[in-house]
Amino acid sequence: MILPFTHDGEPGSVTVDLEQVDDPLTIGKHPATRGFPCCTSAVTYPGRGYRAMFGWVQFVRSTDNSSGGADFDMDPFILFEDAPSPYAFFGYRPTLFDAPSRAERRPMAWLAHSFLAHTPLDREQRYVMPLTGFSWGFDVDAAGDITVRPAAALTAADWDEHLPYLGTTHPAWEFDKWRAGAQP
Known part of the structure; x- marks a missing residue:
């Protein structure tokens, strides 16, 4: 899957391989x-x-999380899970890499919402502007067989659903609504 985005008036893309x-x-x-x-x-x-x-902001809703799969949680990179940043990965044209697994194969549903975002350096407050996003995941059945959920493009409404949670979990950051093609 290839997802287009625009930043600073220039087109870019994200290639998703599952x-x-x-x-x-x-x-x-x-x-x-x-x-x-x-x-x-x-x-x-x-x-x-x-x-x-x-940066990549990733949320996960899983039937084995604290809400039993009712809500999304942040999915930080385990080495930095206590860092006060909404980003799981951040850098120069960063690659999101994730390989979720469980020690035991119990029935479960796991869904990620992954968003590429930009944080301008010229703002006084830390600010996250979403650029594009996709969902992906997997299911484990009662026999322990795993089915991968294909990647699917997300919309502005998907990002906006996460805004209250982001505001609560990262109060030192400001989160913009997703406006396709918007400039900072």
Whole structure:
């Protein structure tokens, strides 16, 4: 899947690749995680330097989370889960990489909302402006079989549903509504 976006008047895109992992060792996972999905989302953008600094905000709704799958939670990169940032990944044309798994294969539904966003450096308050987004996930049935949910484009309404939660969990940040093609 390829998702277009516009930033600073220039077109960019996100290429989303989902796969069901046959050899977990090749991605740094334990062999028992065979069959779980792996998502790699690469950014293509002609801007250079700080203009190409983006971040990935990812939410997960899972039937094994604290709400039993009723609500989305932040999905921070485990090494930085205590950092006060909404970004799971941030950098120069950053790649989102995620390979969720569970030690036990119990029935569950797992859905991610992944959004590419920009934080301008010239603002007094930390600010997140969404650019594009997609959903993806997997389901585990009673037999332990895993079905990968295909990637699907998200809309402004999907991002806006997360705004109250973002405001509560990251009060030092300001979150913009998603306006396709908007400039900071």
